[in-house]
Amino acid sequence: MKLNQIVANILELDAAQLSDASNAQNTPHWDSLRHIEVIFAVESAFHVRFTMPEITSLKNLGDIRRVLIAKNVLLDRVQGNAKVA
Amino acid sequence: MTFHSYQFICIVLPVLYAGFLLAHRALGWNGAFRFLGIASLAFYSAWSLALLAILMTSIVVNYTFGNLILHFREDSRVARALLIAGVGANILALVYLKYANFLIDVAAQVAHQDFAHMSLLVPIGISFYTFIQIGYLIETFAGQAERQDFWHYVLFASFLPCVTAGPLVLQREMFSQMRDRRDAAYNPVSLAAGVTMFIMGLFKKVVFADQLQPFADTVFNGVATGQFVGTTTAWLGSISYTLQLYFDFSGYSDMAIGLGCIFGLKLPLNFDSPFKATNISDFWRRWHMTMTRFFTNYVYTPIAVHGMRQIAGTEVGNLKRYALTAAIPSIVTFLVAGIWHGAGWTFVIYGLIHGFAIALYLGWSRLVGRSMPSVAGWLLTMSVVVSGLVVFRAPDLGTAANILASMWSFGAFAQAAPGVATVMFDSKIASSLVIVLGTIVLLMPNTQQILHRFAVSSDPLPQSATLEAGLLSWRPTFGSSIAVGLLLSVAIGSIGAGSAFLYYQF
Secondary structure, three states: OOHHHHHHHHHOOOHHHOOOOOEOOOOOOOOHHHHHHHHHHHHHHHOOOOOHHHHHHOOEHHHHHHHHHHOOOOHHHHHOOOOOO | OOOOOHHHHHHHHHHHHHHHHHHHHHHHHHHHHHHHHHHHHHHHHOOOHHHHHHHHHHHHHHHHHHHHHHHOOOOHHHHHHHHHHHHHHHHHHHHHHHHHHHHHHHHHHHHOOOOOOOOOOOOOOHHHHHHHHHHHHHHHHOOOOOOOOHHHHHHHHHOOOOOOOOOOOOHHHHHHHHOOOOOOOOOHHHHHHHHHHHHHHHHHHHHHHHHHHHHHHHHHHHHHOOOOOOHHHHHHHHHHHHHHHHHHHHHHHHHHHHHHHHOOOOEOOOOOOHHHOOOHHHHHHHOOHHHHHHHHHHHHHHHHHHHHHHHOOOOOOHHHHHHHHHHHHHHHHHHHHHHHHOOOHHHHHHHHHHHHHHHHHHHHHHHHOOOOOHHHHHHHHHHHHHHHHHHHHOOOHHHHHHHHHHHHHOOOOOOOOOOHHHHHOOHHHHHHHHHHHHHHHHHOOOHHHHOOOOOOEOOOOOOOHHHHHHHHOOOOOHHHHHHHHHHHHHHHHHOOOOOOOHHHHO
8 A cells, every 4th residue: 555545544535635745734634633644554555663753753744654664664665566475 | 032122133133143144154064053053042032041941842852852763764663763752742731831730720629628739930932932843853753754863963952942931843844944045144135035925924913813812812811800891892802812813823934934025034924824724623723733634643544544544444333433533532632732722621621612513513524425505604613713702801701601601692691781801992993803804804815925936935826826826926126025015114103002912922
């Protein structure tokens, strides 16, 4: 599942409505509770665990993508389909 | 000394700017930042040398803890112990200086005895410079900060635009600007934008906020001395205070951001048209934004993440999930934020009102899945905001309860003989002010939107800013300079014996 799709599912939006700049200020339904749910859904889908400093630095979709890449999550898993091990 | 005094505007600011330019020319950016650090301490010492000693102690202790954490970063147990000791020392100092007498009162009530108060100096800005440095220690432990030059650190913790009442800056947004500076100190357009931001903030404070103050004070002081006010007067007094606090604190913040821009260190935004919010969550994204950011990062998120990790992989009911991941984190966060403002039950209740409001909003949005109609959402949000600020402003809970009873009873408690507060209160002028200033905050672009062509703050602007500013969008032209000059003339003429900034008391 694409990263955008995971976030879109939590926010109950169409994935096409999201971009790397999407955040709580400019995206419907993105409140503090869903922000935490987004982070956990991404952790679960990509089998990673974010540290607290990483979580507080995740302000938009682009930040999540950058941290996933920094964690060596395969690019095709971030941009394309997540390969669940 | 405050930013809206003749001494600061006519003498201190020009002298500081000349010194800043000379230091930059002679010694480069490093010299300019050292000059600003020393100037900030000198500015703070204008309150008292004893308060400067407390600030300097705080700076030296936190700088030492930060360096020790960096030194032991390979040994996470030692680094964690140092972080806990450092944050603990900050909180203990804050509690001792700011809350000791409140705790003594609470102990006296519990023990039914009289305990004498301690004679304590409450340093101006202590809540702000303490929290800025707690953030520094946490981010240092998290590996997000490097070792800093001592004078850069002094400037970060005591930068004169924000040492007294914020914005609550993050270490990374300040140190990143101090590192590897290449641009010239004197940038005429940036200077003009910063001066314009400062003047707009000055105007908001001395023209708008200080005009509203007598109406708010009449109602709150009148009710505090046992007088009765009717529903209309109670609402006008409460809305006057709400608008006064907004123009006062956002005016202060604009002046701070403008000064930051003038001195080459941009500060984060603190307000973004909060009265345009149509839900309480959105309101807190627009009101005292750097405080919301601080408490979201360091209180809300850790509690919510802990709650989410507790239930991960287990079957739990929706209510428990909601309590652990939304309600408890929101209520605890706003309770702490309320207490952060000051020692008193009014701040505890203020925090709880907003904590429960956020918790209810999160529950509603999850349960119903869509927002209320905008008008209903706005009315509900503003009702919570205005009522909450009645508790925030009132000297005690009894006064707050009486004003709220008058507001929400819609005349049911009307008394035959109105008190002096009602007689003294000119409803026509108060209504006119509330309508005019209310229209401004609801329909006009805010200061950062007016200056959207020039990055006056360290934050990116929302994409909608350019559209909302329209014809009021500022450019460095002759026409704009005339308009800003007029604002300055009116503001300078309005500087009087008006109050200090409201947030100086926090």
